[in-house]
Amino acid sequence: MVRLSAITPSGPVQLGNYLGAVRRWAVDGGEDDVYFISDLHAMTTSHNPSRLRALTREQLAVLIAAGVDPRSVSVQSDLVRELGALTWVLECTCTYGEAARMVQFKEKSVGRPSVRLSLLTYPVLMAADILLQGAREVPVGDDQRQHVELARALARRFNGTYGEVFAVPRAVVPPTAARVRDLADPSRKMAKSATDAAGTVFVLDPPDLVRRKIRRAVTDEVARVRYAPEEQPGLANLLEILAACTGGEPAALADGFTGYHDLKEATAEAVVEELRPVRERTRQLLDDPAELDRVRAHGAERTRDRCRHRLDAALRLSGLG
Structure with a gap:
C-alpha cells in the first residue's frame, strides 16, 4: 500500500518538521511509500527563484541525511510534465465551486485585492500528486484533510465518467508526534516560514x-x-x-x-x-552536489516509472493522445 507525504520548501527545515514528520518517515517508511519536496506548491505566493531552488536542494539533503529511503524520495518539479498533464485533466473534472470552497484558499485570500490563480487551483495539483502515484493513504493534519477529500471526489468522478484508473485515497491521522511550539511564542506552532x-x-x-x-x-x-x-x-x-x-x-x-x-x-x-x-x-551532501544530483535523478526516474502507466491510461480514456 502506497502512502504519500510531502514537505514544502517555504523555509529551512525546522525542529518541528523533523520531529513531527521527517524522523517518522525514516523510521516507519515502507519501500512503496512516496516522500517528496513540493516545490511547485511553494509558488502559490510570491517567491524568490534562487531561494526556492536552494531550499529544495537543502530539504532533499535533509531527508536523505535523516535516513529516509532515497528510493522513496523525489522532487515534485522533476515530474512537472506528468503532473502538468494530469492536473489539467483533473481541472477539467473539478468544478469552480469545489476549488473555491477550500478553507485554505478562503483564509489566505481574505482581505487581499489580488491573489495568484495557483492559490485557487493548487489543491487540484495536490490531487494530481496523490492520484498519479496511486497513493491509498495520505497522512495529513486537519488543515489538509479537505484537500484529500477533493482528491477522493475527483478520483471517483473520473473513474465513473471515463473508466477505472485511480485508487481512491483516504486521509489518515499520522502517528502521534512531537507538538513543537514556537520558543518565543508557545501559542503558535514552530514554523519554517516564521518572520521572526x-x-x-x-x-x-x-x-x-x-x-x-x-x-x-x-x-x-x-x-x-x-x-x-x-x-x-x-x-x-x-x-x-x-x-x-x-x-x-x-x-x-x-x-x-x-x-x-x-x-x-x-x-x-x-x-x-x-x-x-x-x-x-x-x-556533506550539500558539499557533494554530484552525489545529491545522482540521488535526485534516481528518485525522479523511479517515481516517473511508477506513474507512467497511470498517466497514459488517464490521458487515453479522457480522449487525449
Whole structure:
C-alpha cells in the first residue's frame, strides 16, 4: 500500500518538521511509500527563484541525511510534465465551486485585492500528486484533510465518467508526534516560514545557536517545573521537545528538574545531539552536489516509472493522445 507525504520548501527545515514528520518517515517508511519536496506548491505566493531552488536542494539533503529511503524520495518539479498533464485533466473534472470552497484558499485570500490563480487551483495539483502515484493513504493534519477529500471526489468522478484508473485515497491521522511550539511564542506552532526566527530551531542551526535559542525560550513566573500545557505552555513545550529527543514522557521528565535553567540546558543538549548527525550528513551532501544530483535523478526516474502507466491510461480514456 502506497502512502504519500510531502514537505514544502517555504523555509529551512525546522525542529518541528523533523520531529513531527521527517524522523517518522525514516523510521516507519515502507519501500512503496512516496516522500517528496513540493516545490511547485511553494509558488502559490510570491517567491524568490534562487531561494526556492536552494531550499529544495537543502530539504532533499535533509531527508536523505535523516535516513529516509532515497528510493522513496523525489522532487515534485522533476515530474512537472506528468503532473502538468494530469492536473489539467483533473481541472477539467473539478468544478469552480469545489476549488473555491477550500478553507485554505478562503483564509489566505481574505482581505487581499489580488491573489495568484495557483492559490485557487493548487489543491487540484495536490490531487494530481496523490492520484498519479496511486497513493491509498495520505497522512495529513486537519488543515489538509479537505484537500484529500477533493482528491477522493475527483478520483471517483473520473473513474465513473471515463473508466477505472485511480485508487481512491483516504486521509489518515499520522502517528502521534512531537507538538513543537514556537520558543518565543508557545501559542503558535514552530514554523519554517516564521518572520521572526528567534523562536524557531532549524535543523542546520549550529549547536551554539540552538543552545542560545532554547536558553531564551519563553517560560513563566510560576517557578515550578511541572507538565501543565494549559497553565504553563512554554514550559510544557520544552518538556515535550526533551521527551521527543530522549524517548521519555513529559510529565515524568518534569520530576527530574527543580528549576527552569536546568531544564533548558538539558533540552538544549538533547536537541543538539538529536540534530548533530543529520546536520553533519546534510552538510556533506550539500558539499557533494554530484552525489545529491545522482540521488535526485534516481528518485525522479523511479517515481516517473511508477506513474507512467497511470498517466497514459488517464490521458487515453479522457480522449487525449
